[in-house]
Structures are given as C-alpha cells and as structure tokens.
Amino acid sequence: MNFIDGLNFDEKGLLPAIIQDERSGRVLTLCYMTKEALSKTIEEKKIYVFRRSKGRIMLKGESSGCVQTVKKMFVDCADNSLLFMVEQTRAACHEGYFSCYFREIDDKGEVVISEQRLFDPKEVYP
Amino acid sequence: MNFIDGLNFDEKGLLPAIIQDERSGRVLTLCYMTKEALSKTIEEKKIYVFRRSKGRIMLKGESSGCVQTVKKMFVDCADNSLLFMVEQTRAACHEGYFSCYFREIDDKGEVVISEQRLFDPKEVYP
Numbered sequence: 305m306n307f308i309d310g311l312n313f314d315e316k317g318l319l320p321a322i323i324q325d326e327r328s329g330r331v332l333t334l335c336y337m338t339k340e341a342l343s344k345t346i347e348e349k350k351i352y353v354f355r356r357s358k359g360r361i362m363l364k365g366e367s368s369g370c371v372q373t374v375k376k377m378f379v380d381c382a383d384n385s386l387l388f389m390v391e392q393t394r395a396a397c398h399e400g401y402f403s404c405y406f407r408e409i410d411d412k413g414e415v416v417i418s419e420q421r422l423f424d425p426k427e428v429y430p
Numbered sequence: 431m432n433f434i435d436g437l438n439f440d441e442k443g444l445l446p447a448i449i450q451d452e453r454s455g456r457v458l459t460l461c462y463m464t465k466e467a468l469s470k471t472i473e474e475k476k477i478y479v480f481r482r483s484k485g486r487i488m489l490k491g492e493s494s495g496c497v498q499t500v501k502k503m504f505v506d507c508a509d510n511s512l513l514f515m516v517e518q519t520r521a522a523c524h525e526g527y528f529s530c531y532f533r534e535i536d537d538k539g540e541v542v543i544s545e546q547r548l549f550d551p552k553e554v555y556p
Contacts (some may be wrong), residue, residue, distance in 0.1 A: 305535075305539035306539065307535060307539065307541050320446060320460060322448055322457055322460060324457055329455030331448055331450055331457065331513050333506070334446060334448060334460075334510070334511045376534060377534065377535045378531035378533060378534050378535065378544070379531070379533050379535060379541065380459070380460065380530040380531055380533075381523050381524070381525050381527070381530045381532070381533070382530075384460070385460045387457050387531040397507050398507070399507045401507070404506040404507045405504035405505070405506055405513040406504075406507070407505050407506075407507070408502060408503065408504050409431075409433060409503045409504065409505060413431035413432065413433065413472070415433050415505065418504070
C-alpha cells in the first residue's frame with residue numbers, strides 16, 4: 305500500500321474521506337481518517353474513522369451496527385482526500401437517515417428534510 | 431439564508447464541500463469554502479472555492495471554463511460540511527479527467543487510472 309506514504313495528512317494527522325453508497329450513488333458522509341484508521345479500513349474492508357470528539361479511531365457503525373463495507377477506493381488528483389464506495393448497512397446517519405445529507409437547502413434558503421427517516425435514534429443509541 | 435449562521439466553519443474560516451455530478455452521480459471533487467465563497471455560490475449558482483494556494487476565492491473553472499452549475503445543495507447532520515449536486519462543464523479535474531477521483535486503488539494496493547482523460551491540461555492551462 306505504497307500510495308499511503310504519498311497522502312497529505314494534515315497537521316493533526318487527518319485526511320478527509322468521502323463515503324458514497326455504491327448502489328444508489330448517494331453521498332453518505334464525510335469522515336476523517338488517521339493513517340491507522342485508513343490501514344484498518346483497507347485491512348478489514350470496513351470503514352474506520354477517527355472520531356474527533358472521542359479522540360480515537362472507531363469502526364463506523366460500532367454501536368449502531370450500521371457498518372460500511374468497502375467496495376471501491378479512490379484517491380484524488382492531489383493526494384488530499386479519499387473516496388470510498390461502500391455497501392451501507394441500514395443507514396449512515398446517527399439521526400436515522402440513509403445519508404447525513406438529508407437536509408436540502410431550497411431556493412428560498414430554507415432547510416427542508418428531503419428523505420425519510422429509516423430508524424429512530426433513541427432505539428438504536430440507548 | 432439563515433442556515434449559513436449555523437455552519438461550523440473551522441478556525442481558518444473554511445468549510446468542506448463535496449461536489450457531485452447530478453446526472454452521473456460521480457463525486458467530482460472536495461473543495462473548501464469561506465462564508466464569502468458560499469454566499470457567491472448561492473447568489474450565482476456557480477461553485478466558488480477558497481483556493482488555499484492563492485489565498486483568495488475563485489470561481490471554480492475560472493481559467494479552464496470548466497464551471498460547475500449548482501442544481502441542488504445539502505447540509506450535513508452536524509453542520510460540518512456541504513454537498514452540492516452540479517452540472518459539470520466538460521471536466522472537473524485540472525488533470526483533464528471528469529472527476530478528481532480518477533485513480534482507483536486496486537486489491538493489491540496499486541494505483542490504477544480508472545477513467546479516460548477528456549482534455550490535455552497543457553492545452554487548457556497554457
């Protein structure tokens with residue numbers, strides 16, 4: 305995995321990674337990976353992220369079971385970010401929506417919920 | 431555009447924005463916007479970015495003509511990033527590819543060019 309050495313992790317050791325659902329093409333979330341999180345992601349073919357609020361790497365979906373299985377992986381032209389196409393289990397967003405981008409900004413600048421909730425967060429994160 | 435006040439711009443005043451081609455679903459690039467770049471993007475319905483190397487906001491495609499026309503706009507669940515669906519003129523990547531994610535990492539960890547070049551950068555950026 306020589307390409308890892310060429311990646312431009314930032315001063316905190318983080319690299320942004322876009323997660324996209326392979327089947328629907330929906331963009332699910334933007335996360336941040338350390339070199340360790342990226343290595344585990346490649347090794348296990350499941351997305352691992354650096355959770356800034358907890359200060360540690362975590363399997364995405366660790367507590368909810370909503371894991372993301374890696375199907376394809378791309379690096380951008382400047383080695384500044386990654387794109388993963390995944391198979392999403394249930395829903396990506398901790399709010400219970402398939403994508404974290406479930407709020408659309410309409411022409412008037414109003415925030416509109418543009419997809420259906422798939423689970424109630426209270427039942428998944430007790 | 432009240433939602434702008436709720437966005438979590440970072441300590442440098444930047445917010446990441448994922449740019450996706452609406453028609454094909456291809457993720458094109460990840461860029462960074464200041465509040466000013468975002469305001470101009472909304473006003474003109476063309477993507478404006480903060481070009482860190484130049485220290486100023488620029489119309490995406492300013493020199494190449496490869497502008498991105500905004501069709502839809504979404505904000506993530508934590509107000510930490512944006513997703514724009516756009517109509518891409520010609521190609522998004524300064525290397526001449528439709529997407530900046532034209533390099534796939536294969537199972538052996540090798541970098542493979544996974545799409546066709548649409549223009550020769552030398553002819554577009556003299």
